[in-house]
Amino acid sequence: MMNAYFITEKDFKNFVSAMVQSLTVIGPVAKRKKFVFAKLESAEDLRLDYDVTLLPPKKEFFPPSQDMVRFEKDKYEGCISPQEKILLGVHFYDIKAIDMTDRLFREKNEDWNYLANREAATIIGSNIQTISERAFWGTVGKDVPPKGHDGFITKINGGYVYETRGDKGEALVKFGSFAKATDAQVKEARAVNENVMGKCPEKLNRSSKEIAEKVRKAFSKEAFWEALAEDCFSCGSCNIVCPTCYCFDVQDNWNLDQVSGARTRYWDACLTEDFAKVSLGGGATENFREERAERFRHRIMRKASYLNEKLGGPACVGCGRCSAACTSDIADPVNVINKIMEA
Amino acid sequence: MHCNCSYSDKNIFLPKETEILKVEQPTELEKHFTLKMKDGATMAFAPGQILEVSLFGYGEIPIGFASSPTRKDSFDIVVRSVGRVSKAINKLEKGQSVFVRGPLGSGFDLDKLRGHDVLIIAGGIGLCPTRSLIQYIMDRRSEFKKFTLFYGAKDPSQQLFLSDLANWRKSNDVDYYETVDKGDEKWTGNVGVITTLFKKTQISPDTRAVICGPPVMFKFVIAELDKVGIPRSNVYVDLERRMKCGVGKCGHCQINDKYVCVDGPVFSYADIEHLEEAL
Incomplete structure (x- = not known):
């Protein structure tokens, strides 16, 4: 199910507030002059104008340290205990990376220590509003489209276009005052995402x-x-x-x-x-x-x-x-x- | 402890308990364990495959099977005391438990060896994983043609599986040749590196050769096999790497684009000779 919705700038804030009140929402927030993915306490925390986060969002599925087996004397058990969460505001390059780690943890021997966390997450992308100094996502792996995410938000004039990709993305629509996006709004969103591709400060010159x-x-x-x-x-x-x-x-x-x-x-x-x-x-x-x-x-x-x-x-x-x-x-x-x- | 049991059978890092049936100490550093699955199941594996062997509170280490799957009641591993985990395991006694994940990785393709001459060249602790194949061939001797075994150890005190060696010296089922890098006053056998054994016997170019030993050994042995005229697709190498997770994820054992713990540890040399990091 793929649908495109529009929400005004003002209503978008209410949408994020409503989600933050009833769900665990992880998004880009400011940390001094940089940005990190962290749990949103309020809609004001969300900084969709971030350039890049210090650490990528993989830490939400593959944390820096993760218990895999717990033991006590001669007893032991696994400890896979996924927490449902929304990852909001993931740039397309990080969506591509998550799709790669999904495949790598799934291939041959399925690693549910990762996959369970991944399945419990809803990933909502957002367009790049600010370009980081060392970015080159415009010219790397151009044949690999971002996929595996559940929705994508693009800032356009007057508000945001929210494109859902399946049930998990669709389930969030109820938190906001969304209207069906017009063709012109969808087109504008597409142009926003296409135009940014040529703007990276660094470039690879070959396929x-x-x-x-x-x-x-x-x-x-x-x-x-x-x-x-x-x-x-x-x-x-x-x-x-x-x-x-x-x-x-x-x-x-x-x-x-x-x-x-x-x-x-x-x-x-x-x-x-x-x-x-x-x-x-x-x-x-x-x-x-x-x-x-x-x-x-x-x-x-x-x-x-x-x-x-x-x-x-x-x-x-x-x-x-x-x-x-x-x-x-x-x-x-x-x-x-x-x-x-x-x- | 809180278990989310819907995932308990999906956790590839959850080991199984084994009971130690027997412990022997062949050398100063090595212990030879005979194990049985605590749940009574038979460990079904191919020679050359590995196990992640662990002790809670200490950690996990990759170890090759040192017995043949034809011997179904139990299986053997040999552990050399080198670090925190191996030293802790080597303090265990008969009746105690050790934990295993496996079998893991890709072992010897026995169909490629059946019906052919087989030469096994084992250096040092490399005799442990190859013992699985040696026992297999001895147990199903009629399925293989001429069977030759070269074994090299640093010195006589480092020789493993002493009762096996005594049997192989006498046996008509295997042409067994041994050497040590350095003899002692009692040693009357060959002294020199393992390649010196090639002049002791005639190896046919139609032989399937298996090499397992310290990293430095491979290139010299392969040069000898080239001289014999054995095609590199008929040469199998059993490689050592830091196989931390054993399931092709953690990255430690990677050789170029291959994961030794899932693509190997046994490789046909023809499949990896183009990989710069292999040997």
Whole structure:
């Protein structure tokens, strides 16, 4: 079921208020000069004019730490307990990323620690009103349309067009004074979303397919990767802020009582030094990606090439979070990919 | 503890309890456990597959099966004391519980080995996962042609499965050759790296070869197999990586675009030789 509705600016605020009063609504809110996805306490909190959030919305399904098994003496059980929530105001690039992690957690072995949270969420996108300094979503993975969301809000003159995609999106219509959108309003919304695509400050110049092939072929250019990774601190910030990174570590922890505890997964980062390291015994170790350049290369390969077949396009959505988060500003995929493509 | 039970059978991270039937200590660092599922079920697996073995409060580690699925009453694992989890597991005794998830990953495609000569080259702790295949071949000996086994250990004190080794030395079902990197006063056998065993016997180019050992060993053994003329599609490698989750999600075991824990740990060498990070 796909319907298009219109709501005036004033009524939109009431719509958000009504949802916040009866549902858990997560949306972009200001945090000093930046933005984060957080629970809305009131409609005033919602900042649909945000450029990009510090962390992507994946944390709502795949939290930075998540208990998977809890134990007490010799008893143990799983702890999948999804909370219903609305994710409001997700930009299209993050919608694409969520669709990718959905597929990756579902493929081969379905991971319900993620999928249950995901199914309990309603995702409502919104158009990009402010463009972040490092964004390149206009030129990355153009063949991969945003999908998997339940509705999409676009700001037009005098109000918002709300396009629903299925029952979950339709169920929210009752919270606001919506009218059926006119064809002209739907057209205007489409134009708003199309016009913004050309406005990113950074651009990739080639198709995803060309990039995937040439980046993969650049694997053996050791000197190239070493030069790029020379200032890498192996901190993993590029991974942590990435909406398509989903690597994790698993650790057991005891509670203070020392008889109960949990097996918990934590976000992990393939740029960190010990990510691929194993112990061989007797103090010997083997690190399968020991050098910074190898780890730096691995991230670029994963974003631009390795997962393309599975996902139908690159595992990068152009949000620019890694570029902004990198201490030495070497993580920017546009810089790396364009260098490879121009060589 | 609050359980949302509608999801309890969907949690791929929930392990099952096993009981330790027997513990042996073949070397200073290794313990050899014989396990049985606490619920009485038979562990159905292929040689080469792995388990995530765990102890609550300590963690999980990936371990290959060290016994053949033809022996249905129990299954074996060998744990080397190297870190927090393995050291805690190796303190366990007969009758205690250890927890497992599995079988996981992709093991040996036995149909590709049946009806052919088989050569297994195992270095160090690499004998543990290959023992599953060795037992399988010995249990169904008529299904395979000539069976040759090369085993290399650092020194005689590091040799595993001592009673197996004694049997294989005498057995007519396997041409067994062994070596140690460094002998001791009692050792009268071959001294040298595992590739020195190739001159002890004749290997046919129509052999299916299986390699499992420390990372450094693979390239040298493959060079020898190339010399014999075994096509790389008939060479199988059983790889070691940090298989943290075992279900193809956590990313730690990735080799280029492959996940060792689901696409492997057993690979045909022809399938991965183009992957720069494989060997």
